[in-house]
Structures are given as structure tokens and as C-alpha cells.
Amino acid sequence: MERLTMPAANNPLRIAVQMDPMDSINIAGDSSFALMLSAQARGAELWHYDVRTLAYDTSVVGGTLTADAAPVTVQRVEGDHYCAGERRRIDLVKDIDVILMRQDPPFDLGYISAALLLDRLTGHTLVVNDPREVINAPEKMLVLDYAQFMPPTLIARKLEDVRAFQARYGSVVVKPLHGNGGKAIFKLDADGTNTSALFELFNQTWPEPHMIQPFLPEVSEGDKRIVLIDGEFAGAINRKPGEGEFRSNLAQGGYAEAATLTAREEEICAAMGPELKRRGLVFVGIDVIGGKWLTEINVTSPTGIVAIDAFNGTDSAGAIMDAIERRLAD
Numbered sequence: 001m002e003r004l005t006m007p008a009a010n011n012p013l014r015i016a017v018q019m020d021p022m023d024s025i026n027i028a029g030d031s032s033f034a035l036m037l038s039a040q041a042r043g044a045e046l047w048h049y050d051v052r053t054l055a056y057d058t059s060v061v062g063g064t065l066t067a068d069a070a071p072v073t074v075q076r077v078e079g080d081h082y083c084a085g086e087r088r089r090i091d092l093v094k095d096i097d098v099i100l101m102r103q104d105p106p107f108d109l110g111y112i113s114a115a116l117l118l119d120r121l122t123g124h125t126l127v128v129n130d131p132r133e134v135i136n137a138p139e140k141m142l143v144l145d146y147a148q149f150m151p152p153t154l155i156a157r158k159l160e161d162v163r164a165f166q167a168r169y170g171s172v173v174v175k176p177l178h179g180n181g182g183k184a185i186f187k188l189d190a191d192g193t194n195t196s197a198l199f200e201l202f203n204q205t206w207p208e209p210h211m212i213q214p215f216l217p218e219v220s221e222g223d224k225r226i227v228l229i230d231g232e233f234a235g236a237i238n239r240k241p242g243e244g245e246f247r248s249n250l251a252q253g254g255y256a257e258a259a260t261l262t263a264r265e266e267e268i269c270a271a272m273g274p275e276l277k278r279r280g281l282v283f284v285g286i287d288v289i290g291g292k293w294l295t296e297i298n299v300t301s302p303t304g305i306v307a308i309d310a311f312n313g314t315d316s317a318g319a320i321m322d323a324i325e326r327r328l329a330d
Contacts, residue, residue, distance in 0.1 A: 121175030218290025
């Protein structure tokens with residue numbers, strides 16, 4: 001197998017993007033599309049493949065990992081945003097320098113299995129974010145390492161534990177431990193009327209425990225998405241709930257506004273930045289409520305850079321590509 005290295009100056013960087021179908025993306029705000037545009041502007045050769053086409057074959061010495069991929073070019077034109085060539089089988093070591101692991105969650109056994117396959121490329125093809133560390137850092141689990149910045153949090157599925165927590169804190173928010181995009185997040189009032197019914201549903205739907213936190217009234221002020229690139233602060237937006245909602249996710253009707261960091265948020269970034277960089281988590285989005293309450297560390301397929309750049313005039317996709325090129329050059 002070839003060793004991971006930066007291509008020669010006269011050779012284009014070969015980048016494969018593992019993501020959902022290109023037809024389905026919203027180019028106005030899609031972070032993966034922004035990364036592809038930035039890479040293409042630098043002369044990179046782009047490939048797109050569906051995670052379900054990954055195949056690992058041990059019959060070749062050292063093993064081979066392949067995927068059905070198509071060469072693509074992209075442009076910011078609604079309805080005509082990409083052109084794909086003929087799909088063919090490519091070797092993710094011999095044919096590719098960098099893989100962007102960008103398919104949407106859920107973080108399930110399919111996601112984990114694909115990440116474990118990509119982890120076999122370590123030392124040969126750079127995968128961003130590092131797939132082994134993505135497995136080790138689920139959004140609502142890695143954050144527990146920084147509990148000093150979190151609201152009180154319970155990870156449990158036993159109803160008695162939840163009722164005891166609710167008795168201490170009143171209204172609570174319940175989330176699937178491996179959920180995404182603000183889906184299936186419920187607010188339970190202090191009287192606990194619907195607690196048992198909701199936990200019957202949660203326990204029937206998900207085998208893992210669930211996350212329970214006090215309802216934070218500060219969410220009305222916004223849920224800030226802060227992007228870190230190779231452990232360094234790159235930008236932020238404040239996401240506010242839409243009419244009649246407490247969830248501020250843009251996918252759930254929230255809207256974005258420009259934002260700067262509070263002193264507490266700067267402290268949070270400084271505390272976790274070096275560890276994120278050490279783990280190879282190049283593109284990370286953290287969520288902070290009310291300027292002080294850390295709730296998630298998003299590493300699977302973070303978003304937000306398009307809105308951040310629109311407000312701030314920055315180039316987050318370019319900064320991510322810079323970080324990738326530095327890692328290849330090291």
C-alpha cells in the first residue's frame with residue numbers, strides 16, 4: 001500500500017466525498033457542497049460515492065477497500081449544481097488521497113461499520129474526520145468529558161431515574177442519545193404528566209439510554225453553533241427557534257443570526273480545542289445555549305459553515321482545506 005503523503009505539486013489532490021445523493025442537497029446551505037466547491041477551486045479532482053457501495057476484500061495481500069464512485073464537478077447553480085461522469089469501482093488507497101466522510105447520521109450500526117472500514121485506511125489515505133475518533137466521540141457522549149460546561153445531565157432509560165431527575169429540576173428536555181437535526185426532542189413539563197408515556201415510546205424505539213437535561217429558558221435567546229477547525233475557533237452563528245418552537249435547529253424551522261463568543265464560550269473552545277486536534281477531528285461544530293451551556297460536540301457531519309461565512313465574510317471551507325493540506329504535508 002502507498003504511504004499517506006501530499007501529491008506532487010503538478011498532480012491534483014484526489015478527493016472522494018462519502019455523502020448522500022447529490023440530487024438531494026440544498027446547495028444554499030450545505031457544508032459538504034461548500035467543501036467540494038472549495039476543493040475544486042484549488043484544482044482538486046472530486047469523486048462522489050454512496051457509503052453503501054464500500055467493499056473490503058481480503059483476497060488481495062493487505063486487503064483492498066473500494067467504492068462505486070463517479071467523478072464530479074460542481075457549481076453554485078440551483079437545479080444544475082453538479083455534473084457526474086461514469087461511475088466506476090475505485091480503490092480508496094491507490095486512486096484517492098483524501099476522503100471526506102460526510103454522509104448524514106443517524107449514528108447507527110451502518111454508520112459505525114462504514115467508519116470501521118475507513119479506519120483500515122489509516123496511514124494510507126487521509127479520512128476527515130478521523131473515522132476511529134468519530135466512533136469514539138458520539139455527539140452526546142464526547143460532550144460528557146466537558147461536564148463542567150454542561151447543564152445537569154442524565155443518561156438513562158429507567159423511568160424511576162428520570163422521575164427523580166425531574167423532581168430536582170422541573171421541566172426537562174429528552175433527546176435520543178444518537179439523534180440528529182433536532183428530531184425527536186421533547187420538552188416535559190414539571191408536573192411529569194407525560195413522562196411515563198414518553199419513556200415507553202423512547203424505550204420501545206431505541207435500545208440505548210436517552211439524554212435528559214433541564215429545560216433551559218435561555219434557549220429562546222438562541223442555540224449557538226460554534227465551528228472549530230483543527231481545534232481552533234473559526235466562526236459562529238446564533239440559531240433561534242421559529243414561531244411556536246423551542247428547538248432552534250435550522251432543520252426544524254429555526255433561523256440564524258450573526259454571533260460572537262462570550263468569555264465562557266471562549267473558555268469552552270480553549271478547553272477542548274487541543275484534544276479535538278489530537279484526535280484528528282478537523283471539522284467540529286459545538287452547540288452552546290445561553291452563552292454558557294455546552295450541549296453537544298458534533299463530529300459526524302457538522303454543518304453551519306455556509307451561514308457563518310455569509311454573516312462574517314470568512315472562508316471556512318477554505319480553512320478546512322488548509323487544515324487537510326497541512327495534515328498531508330506533516
